[in-house]
Amino acid sequence: MASKIPAFTSGLKPPSTSSSLSNLAKRRVPEMTTSQPTEKRPRTTDDTQTSNPSSSRLVRSKSVSNLATAAPNSKSATLSRAPSSTLRSQASSTLSRTASRPTACANITKKVDSISNAISNKGVKAKPQTLESRMMIIEKRLGELETENAEKKDTITVLDSSKKSLEVHLKDKESVVNILSEEIDNLKKEIRTLEVSNATERSLLENKIRELEFQKSRAERERTNLEGELIASQKEIVGLKCSIAEMSSASAGMRAELEMLQRQLNSEKTDNTQLRNNLSAATAEIQELQTRLRQEETLRRQLHNTVQELKGNIRVFCRIRSIIPSDKMPSGKIPHLNVLHHRSLEVHKLNSDMTLNESAMNAPASGKGPSKFEFTFDRVFGPNSTQQEIFEELSQLVQSALDGYNVCIFAYGQTGSGKTFTMEGGTAGSESDGMIPRSVRLIFAACESLKTKGWVYKIEASFLEIYNEQIRDLLGPSGGNHEIRVVNNETIVTNLKVEEVTNEKQVHNLLARAQQQRAVASTSCNEHSSRSHSVLRLKLTGVNDDTTETSNGVLYMVDLAGSERLKESGATGDRLVETKHINKSLSNLGNVIMALATKESHIPYRNSKLTLLLQQALGGSAKTLMFVNVSPRENCINETVNSLRFAAKVNSCHIGTAVKNNS
Ligand SMILES: Nc1ncnc2c1ncn2[C@@H]1O[C@H](COP(=O)(O)OP(=O)(O)OP(=O)(O)O)[C@@H](O)[C@H]1O
Numbered sequence: 001m002a003s004k005i006p007a008f009t010s011g012l013k014p015p016s017t018s019s020s021l022s023n024l025a026k027r028r029v030p031e032m033t034t035s036q037p038t039e040k041r042p043r044t045t046d047d048t049q050t051s052n053p054s055s056s057r058l059v060r061s062k063s064v065s066n067l068a069t070a071a072p073n074s075k076s077a078t079l080s081r082a083p084s085s086t087l088r089s090q091a092s093s094t095l096s097r098t099a100s101r102p103t104a105c106a107n108i109t110k111k112v113d114s115i116s117n118a119i120s121n122k123g124v125k126a127k128p129q130t131l132e133s134r135m136m137i138i139e140k141r142l143g144e145l146e147t148e149n150a151e152k153k154d155t156i157t158v159l160d161s162s163k164k165s166l167e168v169h170l171k172d173k174e175s176v177v178n179i180l181s182e183e184i185d186n187l188k189k190e191i192r193t194l195e196v197s198n199a200t201e202r203s204l205l206e207n208k209i210r211e212l213e214f215q216k217s218r219a220e221r222e223r224t225n226l227e228g229e230l231i232a233s234q235k236e237i238v239g240l241k242c243s244i245a246e247m248s249s250a251s252a253g254m255r256a257e258l259e260m261l262q263r264q265l266n267s268e269k270t271d272n273t274q275l276r277n278n279l280s281a282a283t284a285e286i287q288e289l290q291t292r293l294r295q296e297e298t299l300r301r302q303l304h305n306t307v308q309e310l311k312g313n314i315r316v317f318c319r320i321r322s323i324i325p326s327d328k329m330p331s332g333k334i335p336h337l338n339v340l341h342h343r344s345l346e347v348h349k350l351n352s353d354m355t356l357n358e359s360a361m362n363a364p365a366s367g368k369g370p371s372k373f374e375f376t377f378d379r380v381f382g383p384n385s386t387q388q389e390i391f392e393e394l395s396q397l398v399q400s401a402l403d404g405y406n407v408c409i410f411a412y413g414q415t416g417s418g419k420t421f422t423m424e425g426g427t428a429g430s431e432s433d434g435m436i437p438r439s440v441r442l443i444f445a446a447c448e449s450l451k452t453k454g455w456v457y458k459i460e461a462s463f464l465e466i467y468n469e470q471i472r473d474l475l476g477p478s479g480g481n482h483e484i485r486v487v488n489n490e491t492i493v494t495n496l497k498v499e500e501v502t503n504e505k506q507v508h509n510l511l512a513r514a515q516q517q518r519a520v521a522s523t524s525c526n527e528h529s530s531r532s533h534s535v536l537r538l539k540l541t542g543v544n545d546d547t548t549e550t551s552n553g554v555l556y557m558v559d560l561a562g563s564e565r566l567k568e569s570g571a572t573g574d575r576l577v578e579t580k581h582i583n584k585s586l587s588n589l590g591n592v593i594m595a596l597a598t599k600e601s602h603i604p605y606r607n608s609k610l611t612l613l614l615q616q617a618l619g620g621s622a623k624t625l626m627f628v629n630v631s632p633r634e635n636c637i638n639e640t641v642n643s644l645r646f647a648a649k650v651n652s653c654h655i656g657t658a659v660k661n662n663s
Helices: 004-009 017-035 045-051 053-070 075-081 084-096 103-122 128-311 387-402 419-423 435-451 504-517 573-597 609-618 634-651
Strands: 314-320 337-341 344-348 372-376 379-381 406-413 455-467 470-473 484-487 490-493 499-501 533-544 549-559 622-630
Touching (some): 314 387, 314 634, 337 379, 387 406, 387 549, 406 419, 406 609, 406 634, 419 549, 435 455, 435 504, 455 573, 455 609, 470 609, 484 609, 490 609, 499 504, 549 609, 573 609, 573 634
Parallel strands (some): 406 622
Antiparallel strands (some): 337 344, 344 372, 455 533
16 A cells, blocks of 8 residues: 555546546547447448449449430430439439448438439539539549548547557556545544544643653752752751761760770679679579468468467457437547446446446346446447557458458447448548458458469358348349358358459449448437348458468458347337347347357257358357447447447357368
């Protein structure tokens, strides 16, 4: 194709076929018409004669001569004699041979006919010489025309061959034109494709240009910044050079110092080696001390419990409640209660007919007796004693529970005497925390400390109350049926919720939940007296993997219901029933303690739920601490004396030797 394009574009035009053909047609049309008819006839003698002009002229001259002979006078005479129709037919016959000749022959024939007609019509006698000469002229003319006709035919033949050649050429050119058209179409498509790709490339290039321009502007900004930095750096270099100069001088001093330090380091390395040796020796010593500490811890436990046992496994602390606003009495000294020293107190009963020195244990509850009673207990705490002072005396017992003893701490006293305050505490912050929160704190602290000695403890808590001889779970759902059973030497309560506690806060939350469920009733002695016994049980199970020892202690913290004499309480109806149940269980508690002290064969634990529940903590193998709480009110003096008598009775008991549940 490429080779063809230059030929096309070089201005070489193909011959204008149409114009050539039309010119040719213009030239040929008269000739073609003249040569009609185109049918080829078989050549005859006449044709041979016709084709030969001289012979033709001879024939025609003979005919004319014959005509002249038929009219011996002259040609014109002959003609005049011959009928005009004959002449005309002769002429026609002569001319008919030229029928296939050109139009010129036809015209001549027409002239001959018109002359013949003129002769016959006018009857004018034509001169024979004139006709003959005219015939000769005509014949001559015919010969010329025939010659011309033959030439024309040759020309036509040449032109036909030329035409065919041109047609072939035309076809070639047309095929070339078609090919070129296709090529043009293809080229146009290619151009369109190129235009599309060109547009795409152009847009890409434009984007590239924009990006390059952006990069250029950024580079220029960076260059500006770098130039700024360069200037700053150059300034800095100048400053650094100054510093280097200064430092060079300082360096010399430091080198000297370094050498000195190097010497020191060498000396310290020596010391360090010495220290390492010392440390190894100290570590070995520590390990030995730890072993001894564990042994001493075991010894301490043994000694501690020996002391506890020597103190007796049932002890009584007396606490006189502080004067509170609702007492409506002057603060300060309580006239009828006199703490003699930390183990005894006197009660002055005004208007009493009791003798002063009569033993409290033997004194009757009423009637004649001393006006002053002296009671002795393991500790007596006056109205100004703090919770902390009391807990210091108590903490040794809590420690015993961690050592694997069953310990029972309970508060006994009339309503409003301060039992709940002693056990649980008040609302005036941690200073007023009672024995329960302090014991819990001590237990978790001791567990943490004992970890270093190889002990790991598990602490489980349950909280119940006994109201009208019925057990209520203060942590679990209410309404369950609870029975007290002894399984494997351990007292358990059926259907009671037991929760494992791992920190102090959990125990506080547990106490708060229990507090909400406690039954509270109003009496004439105290508006919000607790009418049930509440029992918190903490089971402390310890394991020491180092010594393979185990420890199973239980700590009971009991806040007993307020004791009050029926006739003084003024209770009736439900309150009377409550009071009867309370007094019965408290009196049975005294009976159990007395039976244990006198080593009776039958201990009446089953007479009340309280003693049945606490049997493992009251028996000879347990340690018991009883708080006897007394009111500072003078009008409660009878209840005070009664409570103190009950406590003194308990205090006089020596139940036996506590035994720890360890292995
Ligand atoms: N040592 C004390 N210091 C200050 N206030 C105290 C003290 N002891 C008790 N109280 C207050 O005296 C009131 C009665 O005390 P508490 O409720 O503890 O008596 P209770 O013996 O538990 O009575 P109840 O048997 O009716 O439950 C309470 O308001 C308590 O806060």
